[in-house]
Amino acid sequence: MTTPDHQPLVATCLDLPADSPGGSVELFRDLYTGEQPLIPARAFMLQPAGRRPAVPAGLELLAVSGKALEGPAFRRYIAALGQALAHALTPEHIGVLHLQHLAFGATPALMRALPEHPRIALVHGTDLLFAGLHRDQLRVLRETARLADAIVAPTAAMADHLIRLAPQTNRRKIHHIPWGIPDxxxxxxxxxxxxxxxxxxxxxxxxxxxxxxxxxxxxxxxxxxxxxxxxxxxxxxxxxxxxxxxxxxxxxxxxxxxxxxxxxxxxxxxxxxxxxxxxxxxxxxxxxxxxxxxxxxxxxxxxxxxxxxxxxxxxxxxxxxxxxxxxxxxxxxxxxxxxxxxxxxxxxxxARYPLSSTAAALTDLGKQLG
Structure with missing residues (x-):
């Protein structure tokens, strides 16, 4: 499905509580949320424990607990998150998946929820760090690199680091799209x-x-x-x-x-x-x-x-x-x-890094895959 301006509607999930600090959270909100998001999307994060935080327009919260990094608990978490995403999303309304991080739980969960859609995986850095420390995260990262239709790395250094962790990755799938700051x-x-x-x-x-x-x-x-x-x-x-x-x-x-x-x-x-x-x-x-x-x-x-x-x-x-x-x-x-x-x-x-350029490049890539 495309939006009225012919952009493919994105489904994306960042499996962090909505009140989490950090650059990945800010970038996620900048791109996919707000009254007029740069990238039209169904954008999800996790419902924090306790009182529901104020969130920007367009950000949906999933009440999924049990986040883990390894072992049976990690597999249970992926299954629960995938079920929540499948319940929330209508496949024919979505054009493309944006997989935030190549590791962690949201990436395999979103692919389970919408297994037939084109997939763009976005390298954030923490996924590379955690894949180097946790066996299950490395497994997910390598599987994501294999299954993604395109991989976006904001710097050449991140692409090189990914290849070291997942040497079988097809380099032709890697696209260099720098992140940006608000225009x-x-x-x-x-x-x-x-x-x-x-x-x-x-x-x-x-x-x-x-x-x-x-x-x-x-x-x-x-x-x-x-x-x-x-x-x-x-x-x-x-x-x-x-x-x-x-x-x-x-x-x-x-x-x-x-x-x-x-x-x-x-x-x-x-x-x-x-x-x-x-x-x-x-x-x-x-x-x-x-x-x-x-x-x-x-x-x-x-x-x-x-x-x-x-x-x-x-x-x-x-x-x-x-x-x-x-x-x-x-x-x-x-x-x-x-x-x-x-x-x-x-x-x-x-001035070389306007966020609008990031959004435009990601949107163009999604259209190429659609």
Whole structure:
């Protein structure tokens, strides 16, 4: 089935609770939900335990519990999620499946619910990480790579990582479609207040504080840095879990809370640099691109995906080397031309990734498969 403007109606599911933090959730909502979604879809997430959260228009919640990663519990979860999706969806109303992640439960569940529809699998990064750690997730990833009609990787680094995990994957099925950031942010970023010279460099960490994001690495690295102020915008439970390490490292930080994106965009204007100390990989690092769109320079660990998206538009450093990091922070603090140059380069880089282009490319790919 197609929509009135001849777009194939998408069925897609992200098997995370609707109130989950993270870039994959924001991208999912940006693409498929709202009063006028960029991609018309039946879009599903999980009903969180407790009170039903406020959700954007077009996002449907499934009351499926028992999410697991391995073993019989994982198989039971897939079966329950597949049954819920089959009950909610009318096959003739759907044109194409968008499989969010090549692993986890929603991908096999959606293929069970609608086994005859064309399938586009989207690499997000966490699927690759979990497939490297869990046997059943690796099995699902390899099966998805085999059964998908097309695989979308936002960076070449993610495609290469997928091939290492699933070497039998047909490379001709892999399409490079970068993720994007909202067009309105590129067109009308928040106005930055007048910057006054400061003796301290105001650093911002924004995102999850899971191991692969490198929060602990950042804190250890900052012990040798001088003249910095650190703000953290992260889920509160993850911030509290990191607090003992902060105390041992003697790091004082300002906790901003887990900010909604408009609040985060405003916070960008109150800082001098965003720090991205990711340890393993980043699908693209959308928060870094949003920071650049708002004129905030980025200091980052050049891991796969992130280095491809940012390149020379941001300052690459080594957060595992306290001396190197202290040197680069001192350069940012004392060189009068470096921060303005990074602001300009960052804005130009972010402009390369409008979300409308992501949506258009995914829609075109769906039409080719229909």
């Amino acid at each position: 309105h942010l590129l067109d009308c970023p928040p106005m930055a207040p007048e910057r006054t010279p400061a003796s301290h460099l105001r650093l911002l960490y924004a995102g999850r504080l899971t191991a692969e994001k490198g929060g602990d690495v950042l804190l250890r690295a900052l012990t040798a840095a001088q003249g910095i102020e650190l703000s953290i915008a992260a889920p509160i439970a993850e911030f509290h879990a990191l607090a003992p390490l902060m105390r041992r490292a003697g790091i004082h930080s300002r906790y901003l809370g887990w900010l909604r994106r408009p609040q985060l965009w405003k916070a960008f204007a109150e800082h001098d640099a965003l720090v991205m100390p990711s340890t393993t990989l980043e699908t693209m690092g959308l928060v870094a691109l949003e920071a650049q769109a708002c004129g905030l320079p980025v200091l980052y660990q050049p891991v796969p995906g992130l280095h491809e998206a940012l390149g020379g538009s941001a300052l690459a450093t080594d957060f595992t080397n306290t001396t190197a990091l202290a040197r680069d922070l001192d350069r940012l603090r004392t060189s009068p031309s470096l921060l303005p140059a990074l602001r300009n380069a960052g804005r130009a880089n972010a």
